Amino acid sequence: MAKVLIIGGGFAGIWAAAGAVRARRAAGAPDDTVAVTLVDAGDDLVIRPRLYEAGPERMRVPLDRFLGPIGVRRVAATVTDIDTAARRVTALTRDGAPTHLDYDRLVLAAGSRLVTPGIDGAQHLFDVDTLPAAAALDAHLRQLPGTPAGEGRFTVVVVGAGFTGLEVATELTARLRTVTDEPVRVVLVERLAVVGPELGPGPRLEICSALAGTGVEVLLGSGVAAVDPAGVTLGDGTRIPARTVVWTGGMRASVLTGRIPGTRDGLGRLEVDEHLRVRGADGVYAAGDTAAAVAEPGHVVMQSCQHAVPQGKHVGANVAADLLGLPLVPFAPDPYVTCLDLGPWGAVLTTGWERTVALTRDEAKQLKRKINSEWIYPPLDDAETILHHADHRTTWPTATVAGSA
Ligand SMILES: Cc1cc2nc3c(=O)[nH]c(=O)nc-3n(C[C@H](O)[C@H](O)[C@H](O)COP(=O)(O)OP(=O)(O)OC[C@H]3O[C@@H](n4cnc5c(N)ncnc54)[C@H](O)[C@@H]3O)c2cc1C
Known part of the structure; x- marks a missing residue:
């Protein structure tokens, strides 16, 4: 055998x-x-x-x-x-x-x-790379109201404005509002001069509109130098009080x-x-x-x-x-297609390696929901269905949607 x-x-x-x-x-x-x-x-x-x-x-x-x-x-x-x-x-x-x-x-x-950075206080960083890490962030956000009041209690700094950083940041304002009625703040820090650097200029307008629409503050050209339980210090010495810092590097x-x-x-x-x-x-x-x-x-x-x-x-x-x-x-x-979730603003679907915008806002969000709640899940329990879907010639529904968008 x-x-x-x-x-x-x-x-x-x-x-x-x-x-x-x-x-x-x-x-x-x-x-x-x-x-x-x-x-x-x-x-x-x-x-x-x-x-x-x-x-x-x-x-x-x-x-x-x-x-x-x-x-x-x-x-x-x-x-x-x-x-x-x-x-x-x-x-x-x-x-x-x-x-x-x-x-x-x-x-x-x-x-x-995920590659974690070799910066001071890296052990205080949260991330969403693995299930235990994402669960730890979720539990931490939910227990924030029980922690002592003070600056930065409901501030989250998201480091990295790539695909994951954008999805995390645009989702977070709404997530924080489910735990508190107090003002919340989400700051997205990116080392390079643009948001979504690896996504190219195609969907940038939509991304900027979503960041503004969801109230995310954006700091470009800023690297994080150190982290501690009360906040982050940027490379230029700027201090952002924050009880939560999420790393989304490479x-x-x-x-x-x-x-x-x-x-x-x-x-x-x-x-x-x-x-x-x-x-x-x-x-x-x-x-x-x-x-x-x-x-x-x-x-x-x-x-x-x-x-x-x-x-x-x-x-x-x-x-x-x-x-x-x-x-x-x-x-x-x-x-190739990309469907980026942009929180309550919606989502953006792009097609091709140039990432030409094909769908935005609610239309793209409906697609993202389908991808996340149905299409990426494998069939279970029934051998015939599983093996039918295992054929290498089967296509993902996104291919059809992108083709008709
Ligand atoms: C927050 C986030 C958002 C994302 N969003 C998207 C998206 O919108 N669209 C998209 O297409 N992709 C997205 N991705 C990327 C996508 O999840 C990965 O590309 C995909 O999971 C890769 O699949 P894989 O099978 O190669 O590896 P994985 O899904 O990482 O699976 C690897 C498996 O190997 C096991 N393993 C690892 N090391 C060992 C070992 N030494 N011994 C035994 N087992 C081991 C792990 O337990 C795991 O089960 C996202 C990823 C993250 C983290």
């Missing part, structure tokens, strides 16, 4: 598992020809794109309801090492015992993590990418070929936030669900095909 091992039960990992099972079935190969195992440190698929919302504890889906029905074995353990020569992975189980998992084909889908691929021979890009992602095989590492594939796959000529994928899901489906099809001696399929995602 050939063994596929997938590291990571995020968006790329679960769809890699389903894609492999689907491809094995489609090839008419018996179940015992290719066994699929997924190892993840947790028990749930965490819906990371929703962690900026209130009540983040809800943003998860039990992995067993997706993997169980399609016959994928799940191992609850934290991977600590990958030996590509021996084709063996070492992991620590929940009780701290080391375990070894052998593979014929490995899919690294261990995702990414994301970097899992450290496990460093255990695999191969070239990595500036985000720590492994270079992969068009079939998502890691260049220079025999039998190893990568998908999602760990892979620098080419989305279209001249464009590498974004660290996003939009690209992690189709990468998962393609990589799953390819590991099964590889083991069964069948042709591999080249990675081909849907046309």
Whole structure:
């Protein structure tokens, strides 16, 4: 029996598992020809794109309801090492015992993590990168009214005006108002001279309008030098009293990418070929936030669900095909779109890599709600539905909406 091992039960990992099972079935190969195992440190698929919302504890889906029905074995353990020569992975189980998992084909889908800054008082920063971190911020906001009155009690400083910083900041004024009737203040601090620097000029007008409309103060060209429980100090010495500081800096691929021979890009992602095989590492594939796959000529994928899901489906099809001696399929995602939540102002949907605005305000917000509450959730419990959606040729509904916008 050939063994596929997938590291990571995020968006790329679960769809890699389903894609492999689907491809094995489609090839008419018996179940015992290719066994699929997924190892993840947790028990749930965490819906990371929703962690900026209130009540983040809800943003998860039990992995067993997706993997169980399609016959994928799940191992609850934290991977600590990958030996590509021996084709063996070492992991620590929940009780701290080391375990070894052998593979014929490995899919690294261990995702990414927020890069925290090396500034004084970094331990006082909140973030929305992981479920525990988002839950800690949520609990902290809700207990603010019980803390001693004083300057900065209901002030939140959000550091970084990228995609996540914008979603967090525009949501926060309304979130703070649910905990207090006192005046609230949200300050967005960005090191560069523009908001949404990585989003380009396309949606900037809408972003500025939303920041103004939701009452977010914007400080551009300002870096944070130090943080303490009572506020932040900017590089130019400006002091902002604030009991809450949320860091939204950059994301970097899992450290496990460093255990695999191969070239990595500036985000720590492994270079992969068009079939998502890691260049220079025999039998190893990568998908999602760990892979620098080419989305279209001249464009590498974004660290996003939009690209992690189709990468998962393609990589799953390819590991099964590889083991069964069948042709591999080249990675081909849907046309690129961005849907940015801008709080009570609405949202903005852009199409293409130039990010041309296609929908704004309520229309875009309705779409964002659909994405966040329906489309990013995988089907559960029913094997046929799961495997139907695991086909790498299926498109996301956003592709249709963007095409008709
Ligand atoms: C606040 C926020 C908002 C976002 N908004 C959007 C958005 O609007 N649209 C969009 O497309 N994307 C968005 N993203 C990005 C998106 O969430 C990621 O790109 C996506 O989750 C990547 O999927 P993945 O499967 O590669 O990794 P992940 O979802 O990170 O999953 C990785 C999995 O690997 C597991 N793992 C990691 N290390 C180990 C280990 N050593 N051992 C065992 N298991 C391990 C983790 O537990 C996790 O389950 C957002 C992210 C955040 C944080």
